[in-house]
Amino acid sequence: MNVSIDPALSDGRAAAGEPVAARLLEARHIVKRFGDNVANDDVSLALAPGEIHALLGENGAGKSTLVKIIYGALQPNEGEIFWKGERVTIESPAAARKLGIGMVFQHFSLFDALTVAENIALASPKGVPMAELSAAIEKVSAEYGLPLKANDRIADLPVGIRQRVEIVRCLLQSPDLIIMDEPTSVLTPQEADQLFVTLRRLASEGCAILYISHRLEEVRELCHRATVMRRGKVVAETDPTRETVASLARLMVGSEVAAVHRAPAQRGRPRLTLDGLDLPSKDPFGVALVDVKLEVAAGEIVAIAGVAGNGQGELFDAISGERLGERAAAVLIDEVAVGHAGVNARRKLGAAFVPEERLGHGAVPGLPLSDNVVLTRHGTADGLVARGLMRFARAAEIVAFVTERFDVRKGVPDPEARALSGGNLQKFVVGREVDRVPGLLVVSQPTWGVDAGAAAVIRQSLIDLARSGSAVLVISQDLDEIFEIADRIAVISRGHLSEPEPAATMTRERIGLLMAGGAEKKGAA
Amino acid sequence: MRIELIRRAEQSRRMALLSPVIAVGLTVVFSAAVFLISGVDPLAGLYQLFIAPLTDAWSLSELVVKAVPLVLIGVGLAVCYLSNNWNIGAEGQFTIGAITGSMIPLLLPDFQTPFTLPLMLVAGILGGAAYGLIPGLLKTRFGANEILTSLMLVYVATLFLDWLVRGPWRDPMGYGFPQTERFNSAARMIMLGDGRMSVSALVTLVVVALMAVMLAKTLKGFEIKVLGASPRAGAFAGFSAKKMTLFAFAISGGLAGLAGIMEVSGVIGKLQPSISPGYGFAAIIVAFLGRLNPVGILIAGLVLALTYLGGEGIQVALGVSKRMSTVLQGVLLFFVLACDTLILYRVRFISSSRKAGAHA
Ligand SMILES: Nc1ncnc2c1ncn2[C@@H]1O[C@H](COP(=O)(O)OP(=O)(O)OP(=O)(O)O)[C@@H](O)[C@H]1O
Ligand SMILES: [Mg+2]
Numbered sequence: 001m002n003v004s005i006d007p008a009l010s011d012g013r014a015a016a017g018e019p020v021a022a023r024l025l026e027a028r029h030i031v032k033r034f035g036d037n038v039a040n041d042d043v044s045l046a047l048a049p050g051e052i053h054a055l056l057g058e059n060g061a062g063k064s065t066l067v068k069i070i071y072g073a074l075q076p077n078e079g080e081i082f083w084k085g086e087r088v089t090i091e092s093p094a095a096a097r098k099l100g101i102g103m104v105f106q107h108f109s110l111f112d113a114l115t116v117a118e119n120i121a122l123a124s125p126k127g128v129p130m131a132e133l134s135a136a137i138e139k140v141s142a143e144y145g146l147p148l149k150a151n152d153r154i155a156d157l158p159v160g161i162r163q164r165v166e167i168v169r170c171l172l173q174s175p176d177l178i179i180m181d182e183p184t185s186v187l188t189p190q191e192a193d194q195l196f197v198t199l200r201r202l203a204s205e206g207c208a209i210l211y212i213s214h215r216l217e218e219v220r221e222l223c224h225r226a227t228v229m230r231r232g233k234v235v236a237e238t239d240p241t242r243e244t245v246a247s248l249a250r251l252m253v254g255s256e257v258a259a260v261h262r263a264p265a266q267r268g269r270p271r272l273t274l275d276g277l278d279l280p281s282k283d284p285f286g287v288a289l290v291d292v293k294l295e296v297a298a299g300e301i302v303a304i305a306g307v308a309g310n311g312q313g314e315l316f317d318a319i320s321g322e323r324l325g326e327r328a329a330a331v332l333i334d335e336v337a338v339g340h341a342g343v344n345a346r347r348k349l350g351a352a353f354v355p356e357e358r359l360g361h362g363a364v365p366g367l368p369l370s371d372n373v374v375l376t377r378h379g380t381a382d383g384l385v386a387r388g389l390m391r392f393a394r395a396a397e398i399v400a401f402v403t404e405r406f407d408v409r410k411g412v413p414d415p416e417a418r419a420l421s422g423g424n425l426q427k428f429v430v431g432r433e434v435d436r437v438p439g440l441l442v443v444s445q446p447t448w449g450v451d452a453g454a455a456a457v458i459r460q461s462l463i464d465l466a467r468s469g470s471a472v473l474v475i476s477q478d479l480d481e482i483f484e485i486a487d488r489i490a491v492i493s494r495g496h497l498s499e500p501e502p503a504a505t506m507t508r509e510r511i512g513l514l515m516a517g518g519a520e521k522k523g524a525a
Numbered sequence: 526m527r528i529e530l531i532r533r534a535e536q537s538r539r540m541a542l543l544s545p546v547i548a549v550g551l552t553v554v555f556s557a558a559v560f561l562i563s564g565v566d567p568l569a570g571l572y573q574l575f576i577a578p579l580t581d582a583w584s585l586s587e588l589v590v591k592a593v594p595l596v597l598i599g600v601g602l603a604v605c606y607l608s609n610n611w612n613i614g615a616e617g618q619f620t621i622g623a624i625t626g627s628m629i630p631l632l633l634p635d636f637q638t639p640f641t642l643p644l645m646l647v648a649g650i651l652g653g654a655a656y657g658l659i660p661g662l663l664k665t666r667f668g669a670n671e672i673l674t675s676l677m678l679v680y681v682a683t684l685f686l687d688w689l690v691r692g693p694w695r696d697p698m699g700y701g702f703p704q705t706e707r708f709n710s711a712a713r714m715i716m717l718g719d720g721r722m723s724v725s726a727l728v729t730l731v732v733v734a735l736m737a738v739m740l741a742k743t744l745k746g747f748e749i750k751v752l753g754a755s756p757r758a759g760a761f762a763g764f765s766a767k768k769m770t771l772f773a774f775a776i777s778g779g780l781a782g783l784a785g786i787m788e789v790s791g792v793i794g795k796l797q798p799s800i801s802p803g804y805g806f807a808a809i810i811v812a813f814l815g816r817l818n819p820v821g822i823l824i825a826g827l828v829l830a831l832t833y834l835g836g837e838g839i840q841v842a843l844g845v846s847k848r849m850s851t852v853l854q855g856v857l858l859f860f861v862l863a864c865d866t867l868i869l870y871r872v873r874f875i876s877s878s879r880k881a882g883a884h885a
Contacts, residue, residue: 322760344763355761364755375751375762378744385744 023085024049024208025070025101025177030079032065034419037411039065040076041232047177052199052209054219054240057229058252058451059423060409063212066229067179070210071103072096084176102170103179110154110162117150120169141168144198159308160191167198178202179210182422182449184218188307188477196222214423214451216245228252231409253453260459263467265487268298271440271471272319272351273332277339279318279325287311289318292497294490296440296471301462302500303474303486305511311495312444312475313356319442319473320353321346333440344379350439352376354430354446356475358422362429365418369410370395372417373402373432380436402431406457422449427458434461441465444475459485479508491515540868545814545821548860549828555856556849565843573842574835574853584834586720590792591833593725594619594784594801596826598808600736601777603817607740608753610773614660614675615781616805617682618653622782623789624686625652627705627796630712631694637711645712645786653782654775656682661774665767671774679805687798694796704797714791725787730823732780737819749773781805802833803851810858813865829854 025047032040039062047053055063068074070081072090081088083099090096093103110119117134124133134150141148146164154162163183170178184192199209199222213219219226220240228236228251236251249257272295279289289311296302306312317323319331321343328339333349343353353376355361363372373395378385383394399414406427410420417425430446446462447455463485466472475492476482482489483503490500491514498514553571560570578584598615605612626649629641659678663669691703699706714723740746752759752769759766789800811829815822836850 320761342763343761347763353761357757360755361757361761364751364758366754367750371747371751374744374747375758378747379763388743388745390742390744390747 023047023082024051026082027066027070028080028082030066030069030076030081032062032069032074032076035411038232040069043079043229043232043234045227045234047208047210049176049206049208050203051225052203052211052223054223054226055210055212055229056216056219056226056248056252058231058409059427059449059454060231060421061229061252062232063229064181064421067103067181067210067212070096071101071179097173097175100174100176101179102173102175102177103181104163104166104170104183105181110165112155113153115151115153116148116157116165119154119165120172123169124172136172137168140171144168144171144201145194146198160187160194163187163191163195167195171202175207177208177210179212181212182214183211184213184215185449189479192218214449214455216240216248216452219248220245230254249452252451257453258456258460260456260463260484262463262485265300265466267300267487268469270295270297270332271334272296272442272473273335274319275330275332276327277318277325277330278327279314279323281314282323287314287495289314289495292495294473294497294500296473298439298469298471299466300487301466301472301474301485302488302490303476303482303503304490304492304497305476305479305482305515306492307515308477310492310515312492314495315492315497316353316355316442316444316475320351320355347376347380352433352436352438352441354433354441354443356444356448358425358429358448359418363417363425366416368414368416369399369420369428370414372428373398376432377436382436398432398435402428402435405435406431406461407454423451423454426450427454430458430461434465437465437468438470440471440473442473442475445478446474446476447478447481455481479511493517541865542816544864544868545816545825545861548814548857548864551860551864552853552857555860556853559849559852560845563845565839565845570839570843570845573838574849575831577838577842578831578834583720586718586722587834588827588830589726590721591830592823592826593729594788594804595808595811595829596729596823597732597784597787598777598781598805599811599815599822599826600733600819601780602808602812603740603815603819603822604736604749605773605777606753606812607817608749608769608773609756610661610664610770611672612657612660612675612774612777613672613809614657614677614679614805615777615808616801616803617675617679618657618778618781619785619788619801619805620679620682620686621656621785622649622653622778623785623796623800624682624689625649625782626786627708627789630708630790631705631796634706634709637709639711641709641711642714642790645790646783649782649786650779651782653785654779657774657778657781658771661771665770671770686796686800690796690798696795705795707795708790712790713794714787716791721792723787723791725791728783728787732783733819733823740819781808807854810854810861813861814857829857832857 023046027043027045030040030043031038043062043066055066057063065074069076070090072092072095081090088099090099117130117137120137121130121133137148137150141164146168148164148168154165183195187195203209211223220243223240226238226240227234228238230252238251240248274292274294277289277292281288287310292315304312318325321338321341325331325339328337331339333346333351336349338346338349359365364375370392374384374390384391396414402408408424408428408431410424420428426449430443433441447458450458459481462472462474474486486503488500489503489506489511491498491511493515553575556574557567557571560567578588598619602612602615626645629636629645629648656678660671660675663674664671690705694705696704696706714725716723717726740749748764748769751762752764752766756766784804789796793800807829811822811825814828815825832850832853836847839845839849840847
C-alpha cells in the first residue's frame with residue numbers, strides 16, 4: 001500500500017480536504033514506553049498537506065512524546081511512520097529536517113549574544129555565504145509577514161520576535177510539515193494573532209502544521225482538525241470549529257471541567273510591601289526596576305500583567321531574595337524588612353515562591369521529586385531535615401500529598417523531575433508551595449502549559465489560599481487567567497509598575513494602554 | 526566527513542554502573558596489545574600486571590599502602606567534581622600538606638608526645654586546605670579558571686618542596702643528599718603488621734564512611750549535588766555557589782594534605798624532593814572510575830594501586846619499563862571518559878557528500 005508517491009503530494013500543493021486521499025504524514029500504531037509507563041499506547045495520526053492539525057490532551061497525555069517521535073528526537077518502541085506514502089525511520093532531528101519536517105520548540109535555542117543571521121547560520125548547512133543568508137532571511141521573513149532584521153541581536157529582541165527567528169529558521173528549509181509545541185504560551189495576544197496569520201498563510205501554500213496547545217479558544221479559531229489524546233491513547237478525532245471550548249475540554253478530560261469559584265475578598269493586613277524598590281539591571285540585556293511600589297494584603301490576589309521581558313523576572317528575583325537590593329526596607333514581608341535577607345530567610349517568614357521556569361530553576365531536572373521537595377522546603381519547619389540529616393520518608397510523604405491534591409500524573413511514585421510532562425511538573429511545583437500554606441505566595445505564570453482541568457484546580461487553590469488569609473501575588477501574561485482570579489491588577493512595563501486597580505473596574509483596553517508605556521508615566525510621576 | 530554527538534533522550538542507569546567495568550576491560554585488552562607489540566608474552570604480562578600482586582601478603586599490604594592516598598584524595602575530589610569545581614591540583618595540596626605536617630618534627634624535634642602525630646595530621650589537613658583555597662578564592666573573587674590555577678599551583682608546591690629539602694631543611698648529617706632528617710618515632714605513623722601498612726588505612730576507611738554518609742544522607746551532600754546539577758535551582762534553594770566552591774576546595778585540599786602527611790610520616794619517614802608518584806593526578810582517574818561515589822572510589826583506588834604494583838612487577842619479572850603503568854592509567858582514564866560519553870551521547874557520522882537540505 002501507498003508505495004508510489006503522488007507528485008501532487010511531494011510538491012506540497014495538494015488541497016486539504018479528504019485527508020485519507022492525500023496523506024503527507026501517517027503515524028501508525030505508535031507505542032512508546034518509559035519503563036512501565038506507556039506514554040503513547042497504539043497512537044495513529046494522519047496529516048494531509050495544508051492541514052492545521054491540533055493535538056490536544058491533558059497534561060501527560062503523551063502529546064510531546066508523539067511529536068518528538070515524529071521529529072526524530074525519540075525512537076518509538078513499536079509502530080511505523082509513513083512520510084509521503086513511504087515508510088521511513090526518523091533517526092534524528094537532522095534526519096527529520098532533511099525529510100522536510102521542522103519543529104519550533106517551546107523553549108528557544110538561540111544564542112543571546114549573536115545576531116539573527118548568525119543564529120540561523122548555526123543551524124544551516126555549511127558554506128552558505130553570510131550575505132546570501134541574510135538576504136534570504138529578510139526576504140522569507142517579510143514574505144510571511146514575520147519581518148526580521150538579519151543583523152539584530154537576539155538579546156535586544158522581545159520573546160515574540162525570538163520565536164519568529166525560530167520559525168523563519170524552520171521556513172528557510174522549506175518544510176512540508178511544521179510542528180509547534182505550545183507556541184503561544186509565551187506570546188501576547190497580539191503576537192499570537194500575528195502568528196496565526198502566518199500559519200494560515202503557510203497552510204494555504206500546502207504546508208501542514210501540527211499544533212499543540214492548551215488554549216482551546218485558539219484551537220477552535222485556527223485548526224482544521226483535532227486529535228484528542230488521553231492517557232497515551234487517541235480518544236477522539238474531531239472538527240474543532242464545530243465544537244465549543246467546553247466540549248473540547250470535556251473530550252480531553254473525559255468529564256466536565258469545574259468552574260473556578262471565587263468569594264469576595266476581605267482585605268486584611270499587608271503581608272508583602274514593596275516600598276520604592278529599585279534594582280539595577282544585572283546584564284546589558286536585562287531590565288532595571290524603578291521605584292516599584294506595591295502592597296499585597298492578606299485575603300487578596302494581586303496580579304501583575306505585562307508583556308514578557310518587562311522586568312517580571314527581575315521583580316520575582318527581588319521579592320524572592322535571589323537578588324538583593326540596596327535598601328533592606330524596600331521589601332517587607334509581614335512588616336519585617338527583608339531587602340537584605342536571602343531566599344530561605346524569607347521562606348522562614350512564611351513566604352513561598354514559584355518561578356516561571358520550572359526545569360532548572362524551580363526544580364532540578366535530574367533529581368527525583370522527593371529531592372525537589374527538599375529543594376525549597378529544607379529551611380522551613382517541615383521536618384525534612386533533622387540535625388543535618390535528610391528525612392527521605394517525610395519528603396516522600398509530601399510528594400504523595402501533592403500528587404493526590406493536584407492530580408500529578410506520573411509513571412512511578414518518585415520519578416526524576418524531567419520525566420514529568422510539562423504540565424504535570426507545573427502542578428507539582430505549584431502544589432509543593434501551596435501545600436505549605438504560606439502566608440505569602442509569589443507565583444509566576446501559575447498555569448503555564450497546564451491543561452484546562454488542572455488550570456482550574458491550580459487557580460482554585462490560589463483563591464482558596466488567599467481567602468484563608470494569605471497574600472497571593474501572581475505574575476502572568478494570560479489576561480483571561482488574571483481576570484478569573486485577581487482582586488486587583490497592576491501592569492509592569494519596562495521596569496515600572498502601575499498603581500494596582502480593582503479587577504472589577506479594570507478593562508483589557510486599559511491594561512493594553514498601561515503595557516504600552518502608560519505604567520511608566522505613572523511610575524515616574 | 527563530520528562526527529556529531531547527539532545527546533541520548535533516555536539514559537540507562539545500568540550502563541552508568543557498567544561503564545567503569547567496561548573501561549577496565551578495555552584497558553586490559555589494550556595492555557595485552559601493547560605487550561604483544563613489544564614482544565612480551567601477553568599472558569605473562571597480564572599475569573604480572575594484574576594477578577601477581579594479589580598473590581602474597583607483602584604485596585597485598587603494598588596494595589593498601591598505595592591505595593590509601595589515592596582513595597583519600599579521590600573522595601575529596603569527588604566533592605569538587607560533584608559540585609562543578611574542577612580541582613586538578615590535588616598533587617600540590619598533597620605536597621603542601623606533607624610540608625606543613627612535617628614542620629612539627631622538623632622545627633620542634635624535642636616535642637615528642639602522644640599528641641605529636643595527631644597534631645601533624647591536623648597541620649597537614651590545614652596546610653592542604655589552605656593551599657586548596659587559593660584556586661577556590663581566585664575563582665570566587667576574580668572568576669579565574671580553577672583548572673588552570675590549581676594545576677599551576679602544583680608546580681609551585683613541588684618546586685617549593687625541592688627548594689626546602691635542598692636548602693633550609695636539608696639534613697646537615699645527610700652527606701649532602703637532598704632530604705631532611707628522619708622523623709623521630711613519635712612523629713611516625715603507627716604500623717599495622719610487618720609491612721609498610723599503617724593506621725592510615727583505618728583513617729581512610731573512616732573518611733570514606735563519613736563522606737559516604739555526608740553525600741547520601743545530609744543536607745550538605747544534597748547541596749553539593751544540587752549546585753553541581755543546576756546552579757540556578759541551587760540559588761533558588763538558598764545555597765551559595767561561592768561558599769560551595771570554597772567548601773569543596775577546602776575539603777579536597779584538606780584530604781589531599783592528610784594523605785600527604787600520612788605518606789611522609791608513614792611510608793617515607795622524611796621529606797625528599799619526590800614524595801609522590803603522581804597520586805594527586807591518578808586520584809582524578811580514581812574519582813571518575815569510582816563514579817564520584819565514596820565506596821566506588823575505595824574500589825577504584827585499589828584497582829589503580831594495582832597498576833602501580835603491577836608496573837613494578839613487569840619491570841622486575843619481564844624487563845618492561847615501569848612507565849607502562851603510567852600509560853595504562855592514562856588509557857584507563859581515556860576509556861572511562863569515552864564510555865561515559867557513549868552513555869550520554871550517540872555518535873553519528875555525517876558524510877560531507879550528502880549535504881542537508883536536499884529535498885524539494
Ligand atoms: N524522559 C522521560 N522519562 C520517563 N517518562 C517520561 C519521559 N518523558 C515523558 N515521560 C512520561 O510520558 C508521559 C507523557 O508525557 P508527555 O510529555 O508526552 O505529555 P504531554 O501530553 O506533552 O503533557 P503536557 O501537556 O503536560 O506537556 C508522562 O506520563 C511523562 O511522565
Ligand atoms: Mg508537553
